[in-house]
Amino acid sequence: DVKVTQSSRYLVKRTGEKVFLECVQDMDHENMFWYRQDPGLGLRLIYFSYDVKMKEKGDIPEGYSVSREKKERFSLILESASTNQTSMYLCASSPRDRDGYTFGSGTRLTVV
Amino acid sequence: QKEVEQDPGPLSVPEGAIVSLNCTYSNSAFQYFMWYRQYSRKGPELLMYTYSSGNKEDGRFTAQVDKSSKYISLFIRDSQPSDSATYLCAMVKPNFGNEKLTFGTGTRLTIIP
Numbered sequence: 001d002v003k004v005t006q007s008s009r010y011l012v013k014r015t016g017e018k019v020f021l022e023c024v025q026d027m028d029h030e031n032m033f034w035y036r037q038d039p040g041l042g043l044r045l046i047y048f049s050y051d052v053k054m055k056e057k058g059d060i061p062e063g064y065s066v067s068r069e070k071k072e073r074f075s076l077i078l079e080s081a082s083t084n085q086t087s088m089y090l091c092a093s094s095p096r097d098r099d100g101y102t103f104g105s106g107t108r109l110t111v112v
Numbered sequence: 113q114k115e116v117e118q119d120p121g122p123l124s125v126p127e128g129a130i131v132s133l134n135c136t137y138s139n140s141a142f143q144y145f146m147w148y149r150q151y152s153r154k155g156p157e158l159l160m161y162t163y164s165s166g167n168k169e170d171g172r173f174t175a176q177v178d179k180s181s182k183y184i185s186l187f188i189r190d191s192q193p194s195d196s197a198t199y200l201c202a203m204v205k206p207n208f209g210n211e212k213l214t215f216g217t218g219t220r221l222t223i224i225p
Contacts, residue, residue, distance in 0.1 A: 040217065042118075043200070090156070100146050100161050103148075103155030104155050105153075106155050108153075
């Protein structure tokens with residue numbers, strides 16, 4: 001069964017910490033995405049990548065960075081976590097066509 | 113103004129009822145349309161995908177697109193308690209294989225046994 005795996009389901013971090021969220025897909029997809037999901041705001045795109053070592057900013061990139069050193073892995077980095085980054089983070093991947101995304105189960109991050 | 117508008121609900125209907133979920137959009141560049149279902153504490157999963165105006169049916173689910181009105185719908189017939197979830201519409205502007213989705217905010221649906 002193909003899937004997108006996010007390394008943690010729940011995380012609690014302190015303000016100012018550097019946080020790494022990992023995502024791995026086993027479908028050989030070219031495209032990978034990071035979203036955050038908040039009540040009333042829906043899914044908002046943080047960063048995406050169309051190929052290894054490539055990255056592009058989404059709608060809300062401030063306070064985040066990403067890394068894609070291998071095709072199957074896409075990491076989201078919170079450089080200095082803040083309480084307004086408390087959210088559900090969702091990783092997704094897709095092939096280079098229009099078949100839709102496959103999502104991971106999400107990481108619920110709480111910054112205290 | 114958001115590019116994609118979706119009524120957040122919540123929507124509660126009795127088991128067996130027909131459910132209608134809707135989204136409107138403002139940009140005619142959107143050409144491909146999807147519906148995702150998201151159960152609590154899970155990631156969204158693709159439910160329906162369509163790219164032309166008209167209806168597409170898959171079991172109890174029907175996706176309807178009206179590009180002239182910039183309006184899409186998802187109908188669920190004979191609704192079941194297992195259909196209780198948040199439903200997200202999503203749409204794509206073609207971009208030479210490098211598309212990204214724009215999502216609605218989601219409608220929370222509860223089917224009452």
